[in-house]
Amino acid sequence: MTWTSWGISKSPWLYHVSTGSxxxxxxxxxxxxxxxxxxxxxxGKLVGSPRHADVLMATxxxxxxxxxxxxxxxxxxAKPFIVAAVGTCASSxxxxxxxxxxxxxxxxxxxxxxxxxxxxxxxGCPPRPEAIIExxxxxxxxxxxxxx
Amino acid sequence: MVGRLVFDFFVFPGLFFTLxxxxxxxxxxxxxxxxxxxxxxxxxxQPAYDIAKLFGKxxxxxxxxxxxxxxxxPLLGPIGLLLASIILVKANYLATAFIGDVIVVLYLLVLPAxxxxxxxxxxxxxxxxxxxxRELRLxxxxxxxxxxxxxxxxxxxxxxLRLAIFSSQxxxxxxxxxxxxxxxxxxxxxxxxxxxxxxxxxxxxxMGGPLIEYSGPLLGLFKISHLMALLVxxxxxxxxxxxxxxxxxxxLWGAIKYVLVLVVLxxxxxxxxxxxxxxxxxxxxxxxxxxxxxALVLAVVGNLIGIAWL
Numbered sequence: 001m002t003w004t005s006w007g008i009s010k011s012p013w014l015y016h017v018s019t020g021s022x023x024x025x026x027x028x029x030x031x032x033x034x035x036x037x038x039x040x041x042x043x044g045k046l047v048g049s050p051r052h053a054d055v056l057m058a059t060x061x062x063x064x065x066x067x068x069x070x071x072x073x074x075x076x077x078a079k080p081f082i083v084a085a086v087g088t089c090a091s092s093x094x095x096x097x098x099x100x101x102x103x104x105x106x107x108x109x110x111x112x113x114x115x116x117x118x119x120x121x122x123x124g125c126p127p128r129p130e131a132i133i134e135x136x137x138x139x140x141x142x143x144x145x146x147x148x
Numbered sequence: 149m150v151g152r153l154v155f156d157f158f159v160f161p162g163l164f165f166t167l168x169x170x171x172x173x174x175x176x177x178x179x180x181x182x183x184x185x186x187x188x189x190x191x192x193x194q195p196a197y198d199i200a201k202l203f204g205k206x207x208x209x210x211x212x213x214x215x216x217x218x219x220x221x222p223l224l225g226p227i228g229l230l231l232a233s234i235i236l237v238k239a240n241y242l243a244t245a246f247i248g249d250v251i252v253v254l255y256l257l258v259l260p261a262x263x264x265x266x267x268x269x270x271x272x273x274x275x276x277x278x279x280x281x282r283e284l285r286l287x288x289x290x291x292x293x294x295x296x297x298x299x300x301x302x303x304x305x306x307x308x309l310r311l312a313i314f315s316s317q318x319x320x321x322x323x324x325x326x327x328x329x330x331x332x333x334x335x336x337x338x339x340x341x342x343x344x345x346x347x348x349x350x351x352x353x354x355m356g357g358p359l360i361e362y363s364g365p366l367l368g369l370f371k372i373s374h375l376m377a378l379l380v381x382x383x384x385x386x387x388x389x390x391x392x393x394x395x396x397x398x399x400l401w402g403a404i405k406y407v408l409v410l411v412v413l414x415x416x417x418x419x420x421x422x423x424x425x426x427x428x429x430x431x432x433x434x435x436x437x438x439x440x441x442x443a444l445v446l447a448v449v450g451n452l453i454g455i456a457w458l
Contacts, residue, residue, distance in 0.1 A: 005204065007196075007199070007204065008204065038189075041188050
């Protein structure tokens with residue numbers, strides 16, 4: 001284990017990108033910070049800029065309008081990072097499958113930018129805060145393995 | 149001689165000690181904040197994980213920034229605070245001091261804030277230059293009361309411009325000293341960038357302010373600067389006003405004073421909302437500065453007519 005990968009799995013700084021969500025998953029993401037779930041136990045905190053982020057939390061079914069914005073956020077983020085697709089819409093489009101205004105799940109867009117970006121799918125409508133935290137921890141563990 | 153210097157700079161009052169205590173202090177800040185909010189809070193080594201992670205990340209230099217300024221400026225903060233920490237700690241436990249060291253420390257303590265301003269200005273992002281602007285206004289606000297408070301301590305101790313003289317007595321155990329201590333405590337709160345004076349960072353408003361474009365190791369240097377400030381600024385406060393610390397049991401007593409001052413700062417942080425820029429300026433110029441001025445007048449009058457408790 002190198003010293004750079006020592007910190008990566010224990011200090012997830014979260015950046016929240018809405019890719020056209022209905023606001024339900026966004027509220028569940030904020031729930032992770034509340035006293036009952038307290039994502040800071042794992043070192044997580046919300047940051048305001050994608051340059052500081054380790055986890056980009058994408059919520060929503062990736063509308064046509066939000067796709068170029070999301071790509072710019074992916075370009076702005078400092079590597080290594082993971083993308084967490086929070087909610088059924090972000091993981092697999094859910095009920096918006098084949099809708100004219102949606103361009104596919106988050107993983108499809110990250111593949112356009114870079115094949116090697118890790119995507120964690122956290123299904124649920126909305127996913128429970130416990131599920132979101134578990135997804136984060138597992139995703140960062142995976143990132144640490146890839147780093148080594 | 150050279151070995152002694154290297155030891156001073158890198159091990160005991162220097163880098164290793166400052167960083168180590170800074171990590172513990174930063175953990176204390178987050179843990180106490182978490183307990184106040186009825187949460188569990190981060191593990192003990194959390195600040196160390198954060199720094200290690202940041203140094204392993206990609207370093208992005210944004211388009212349109214002034215590259216050299218952007219790269220060099222983050223070093224200013226840690227260097228200034230390192231020197232300040234060496235001067236402060238040695239003045240306390242070895243009583244080594246040169247005339248005017250308190251003025252040197254006051255200058256060195258401005259460096260981290262100045263680094264934030266320059267970094268924000270050189271990164272070429274509108275939000276970061278807005279943050280730099282706010283930080284500059286905040287410096288203009290808190291420097292006046294801080295200098296008034298330190299001048300009170302200088303008058304109180306008989307005009308000797310040496311830190312070792314302050315650390316041998318309790319300046320705050322008099323009316324003028326107590327007023328000056330309160331004014332200086334509020335200035336330190338602003339200098340640390342704690343709520344209610346986190347105007348320049350304002351994460352919910354301008355997204356980290358001057359640091360918005362920084363990533364990876366350069367952001368890590370700013371975080372290190374903040375860790376060191378968590379040690380150096382309260383240490384400056386207890387050296388000037390609360391009798392500092394010495395060797396042996398005195399070191400333990402000093403550590404207790406340090407933790408108490410830090411916890412007071414954290415509790416102020418957790419029980420106040422963020423002020424606007426103009427409100428902070430008004431607070432310092434019409435609130436804290438007159439308090440410092442009253443303290444200075446009391447100290448001068450007390451010296452003239454020979455009343456020690458004034």
